[in-house]
Amino acid sequence: MKILVTGATGNVGRMVVDELLARGATDVRALTNDPAKAQLPPGVEVARGFLGRLETLPDALAGVEKMYLAPHPATVFEVCRLAADAGVRQIVDMAGAKGGTWQVIEDGVEASGVAYTHLEPGEFMANSELWSAQIAAGDVVRDAYGDVVNAPIAQEDIAAVAAEVLLSDRHAGRSYELTGPEALSRRQMVAAIGRALGRDLTYVELTGSEARAHFESIMGEYGEWYLDGLAQLADHPQAAVSTVADLLGRPAMAYEEWARRHADLFR
Numbered sequence: 001m002k003i004l005v006t007g008a009t010g011n012v013g014r015m016v017v018d019e020l021l022a023r024g025a026t027d028v029r030a031l032t033n034d035p036a037k038a039q040l041p042p043g044v045e046v047a048r049g050f051l052g053r054l055e056t057l058p059d060a061l062a063g064v065e066k067m068y069l070a071p072h073p074a075t076v077f078e079v080c081r082l083a084a085d086a087g088v089r090q091i092v093d094m095a096g097a098k099g100g101t102w103q104v105i106e107d108g109v110e111a112s113g114v115a116y117t118h119l120e121p122g123e124f125m126a127n128s129e130l131w132s133a134q135i136a137a138g139d140v141v142r143d144a145y146g147d148v149v150n151a152p153i154a155q156e157d158i159a160a161v162a163a164e165v166l167l168s169d170r171h172a173g174r175s176y177e178l179t180g181p182e183a184l185s186r187r188q189m190v191a192a193i194g195r196a197l198g199r200d201l202t203y204v205e206l207t208g209s210e211a212r213a214h215f216e217s218i219m220g221e222y223g224e225w226y227l228d229g230l231a232q233l234a235d236h237p238q239a240a241v242s243t244v245a246d247l248l249g250r251p252a253m254a255y256e257e258w259a260r261r262h263a264d265l266f267r
């Protein structure tokens with residue numbers, strides 16, 4: 001069974017390749033613009049291309065039975081139609097919470113008529129990289145909505161779930177909300193990074209125009225969108241769900257562990 005991993009040099013796609021191999025998959029094709037950058041493991045077939053360059057896809061999709069679909073909203077309808085034409089029989093997509101920013105991915109997949117499994121992660125633990133410049137520079141983290149809670153997920157777990165689902169036929173038509181194992185406030189996440197670094201970090205709460213200016217300075221045009229998301233979380237905190245553990249038979253990675261593994265991001 002040939003499996004195409006799109007976005008195969010991305011943070012998630014690259015780990016999907018590794019997780020498939022670790023589970024014994026022997027016919028993995030990886031889609032990338034730049035095979036040299038990808039440094040894919042031996043035995044993985046490389047297709048040169050990108051979800052945004054539709055002309056590259058018919059060759060990449062030839063003979064493929066299942067596909068991991070990285071999130072590229074601009075062409076998702078066309079990509080999934082091409083997958084259907086090529087005879088792909090299951091698409092496992094990474095989208096997000098239903099009705100949110102990534103809904104268009106699920107819409108494009110479903111419009112193709114191909115059997116699907118939607119992976120719906122919330123915030124990634126890796127989004128904490130937002131704090132990396134401040135933490136590298138000193139012990140103070142200026143941020144906003146320090147007490148709102150959500151249950152961010154490690155990208156490692158999204159990739160493991162994607163591989164598990166790709167290698168089984170039991171998940172067709174299912175949507176899986178994916179979170180980490182616990183809901184944490186932003187103050188608690190900063191403290192966990194501090195513990196991983198052996199440092200005592202001070203969280204400084206920003207509000208109003210100060211918060212807007214800060215997020216715009218670090219995220220540009222997405223600053224306001226991100227702050228709006230935090231404001232919504234204040235009204236609707238995100239609880240942890242057990243999907244990752246249910247699907248993988250082991251606990252999802254805790255934030256504390258993620259911070260230890262990725263401490264170099266903050267040094």
Ligand SMILES: NC(=O)c1ccc[n+]([C@@H]2O[C@H](COP(=O)([O-])OP(=O)(O)OC[C@H]3O[C@@H](n4cnc5c(N)ncnc54)[C@H](OP(=O)(O)O)[C@@H]3O)[C@@H](O)[C@H]2O)c1
Pocket residue numbers: 006007008009010011012013031032033034037038049050052070071072094095096102121122123124127
């Ligand atoms: N809650 C969340 O934080 C959340 C939830 C759901 C989804 N997401 C989104 O999920 C994505 C995850 O990132 P990821 O690193 O796994 O994958 P990605 O950003 O989708 O990128 C995967 C690969 O696609 C290619 N690519 C991406 N954009 C391109 C462009 N505009 N032009 C040319 N090539 C491009 C690059 O590979 P090559 O150069 O090798 O071709 C890249 O390594 C992010 O976009 C994130 O915003 C986030």
